[in-house]
């Protein structure tokens with residue numbers, strides 16, 4: 001599959017885990033995390049490897065500094081094609097290091113989580129979190145290629161696989177009602193024969209959206225953020241340790257479906273349908289313990305979609321369609337937060 005962007009294009013290759021190596025540039029350095037490295041020993045052999053600690057709390061400016069200083073220490077040059085081997089945290093962090101080291105070097109995305117395969121490895125958004133908000137520092141820096149192997153997901157623990165399913169469901173909710181039907185019939189797991197087909201379908205959705213609005217200027221790419229305005233606030237307020245990204249987005253999608261219904265944008269009954277599907281998938285529909293609504297709202301105002309402090313949301317009109325809505329009233333958001 002090819003992705004076109006303003007500076008060219010890149011290919012997404014689908015292959016067996018054992019064939020990933022044949023798609024990687026010889027001798028390129030790899031940055032990965034300590035959970036992942038043990039599962040890909042053949043990829044790491046005879047290369048410079050930087051292994052970072054895993055987790056969202058590592059997606060920071062300090063780890064970014066560690067990556068670029070390491071690149072300098074191994075004398076990486078403008079011709080280096082850095083490899084990001086890992087989930088969305090590694091992809092975002094390493095991609096950001098690649099975007100700025102020597103004012104930009106190439107990098108290859110080898111996504112090893114379901115979430116990274118269907119979402120974060122495609123589209124060129126890279127960056128890190130700040131204490132003030134998620135993904136507040138970053139760049140648009142498309143990879144030189146993406147190598148996807150769904151059998152590499154076999155070593156993911158169940159919670160992480162289900163976490164990625166939140167983004168899979170999201171594509172159904174915002175663009176693909178048939179996918180929602182299919183997902184309701186199959187309980188997808190890493191061994192499921194339809195897994196690769198569904199991953200390809202999600203990537204095609206992501207490709208189509210980012211090609212239509214690469215730099216998120218036309219209100220098209222921002223629709224991918226359904227569930228994310230509230231989800232990101234939940235992640236941030238809980239210090240990125242209580243909920244995985246997809247779990248926070250699951251709760252966020254349910255809250256934002258209620259919000260859409262409340263302001264007359266979303267067909268009535270949609271929130272209940274989403275809740276049923278996500279809970280059946282093993283995703284959370286509500287918070288483990290209550291969070292202060294005002295703190296969540298203040299956090300949402302720092303979200304990149306918020307314009308001059310006004311709250312903005314990607315909201316469903318019905319299952320399979322969505323629209324970016326600006327200037328949503330705080331009172332409506334408070335009502336939606338009461339549902340989770």
Ligand code: NAD
Nearest residue numbers: 035054087088089112113115116119120125152155156245
């Ligand atoms: P993650 O990168 O933290 O990976 C999850 C966990 O799984 C980690 O502990 C990791 O070490 C482990 N792991 C990864 N691959 C494994 C494998 N094959 N076997 C065993 N363990 C493995 O989390 P994630 O869910 O992949 O990514 C979340 C991040 O992605 C967030 O920071 C989010 O903001 C970002 N994101 C970015 C975009 C984008 O467009 N750039 C889109 C969506 C999400």
